[in-house]
Amino acid sequence: MYTSGTFPLPQDLENDRIKLVPYIPSFHSELFAELSKKYPETYKYIPWGHSEVQAAFDSETFRREHKWLLFAILDKTRPSDNSTASDGALAGTIAFIDCAPRNLSVELGAVLIFPPFQRTHVASNAVGLMLQYALNKPSEGGLGLRRVVWLANYLNEGSIRLAKRFQFQQEGLLRWHMVLPPNLDGYLAGNGKVLREEDPKPGCAGRDTALFTLTWDDWEGGAKENAAGVMSRTM
Known part of the structure; x- marks a missing residue:
């Protein structure tokens, strides 16, 4: 059964390379904050600053109201940090x-990969596991x-390239969709649209x-096999 307006947590969401576990603030928050401060460039294209992200991740109320199922990604090929x-x-x-059991739909997001794990197997395997759980029968x-x-x-470009690698189809461009946070450490420079006077x-x-x-028909029509192939690559 679906729970709390979202979806049930899976028993096991892992393969031989990574493991996805529910994000539990008492377990993950301190290290997540430490890595966020060490690698602020992780938030280059995120519409929140890292302090806002941290507050949202740590807030059960936020996650419940926005219908989030948030996971920590553990790289099994590297030793634990703590x-x-x-x-x-x-x-x-x-x-x-934005889990929507009534409409059998969900957004896959909050994909934050710290720089030491970028351009490795981590993102592709995490996305693949989530897609398998969402779209498999x-x-x-x-x-x-x-x-x-x-x-x-x-x-x-990296996010768009990853979506296309899994055969996501572009449906459109949402113009002026979000207001970005104030420039943080220079990482937002050039990553948004120029404003008019008196904004x-x-x-x-x-x-x-x-x-x-x-969609499910994309998945059954070949995207499922493609995803397995993407996940099996070493990089």
């Missing part, structure tokens, strides 16, 4: 956002959803968002 992540090193996060251990959404800053938020650039989806 005793709270004994299955591997904390590599980042990934989530189901219930008899295969999945939720049997009809639609998975992927939203990306239109300038974030109510002059220090916050705008963002166009590319909208991609992967």
Whole structure:
């Protein structure tokens, strides 16, 4: 059964390379904050600053109200950073956002991969495991959803490239979709749209968002096998 307006947590969401575990603030928050401060460039295209992200991740109320299922990504090929992540090193996060059991749809987001784990097997395997859980039939251990959404800053070539690698289809471009936070450490420079005079938020650039989806018929029509192939690659 679906729970708390979201979806049930899977028993096991892992393969031989990574493991996805529910993000538990008492276990993960301290190390996540430490890595966020060490690698602020992780938030280059994120519409929140890292302090806002941390507050949201740590807030059960936020996660419940926004219908999030948030996971910590553990890289099983690297030793644990601390005793709270004994299955591997904390590599980042990934989530189901805006879970909609009634419409059998979900957004795949909060894909934050820290730089030491970027351009490795981590992101592709995390996304692949989430897609398998979302789109596989219930008899295969999945939720049997009809639609998975992927939203990306239109300038974030890495995110768009990853979506296309899994055969997400672009449905459109949401113009002026978000207000970005004030420039933080220079990482937001050039990552938003220029504002007109007298804009109510002059220090916050705008963002166009590319909208991609992967549906059950895409999945059954070859995207499932493609995903397995993407996950099996070493890089």
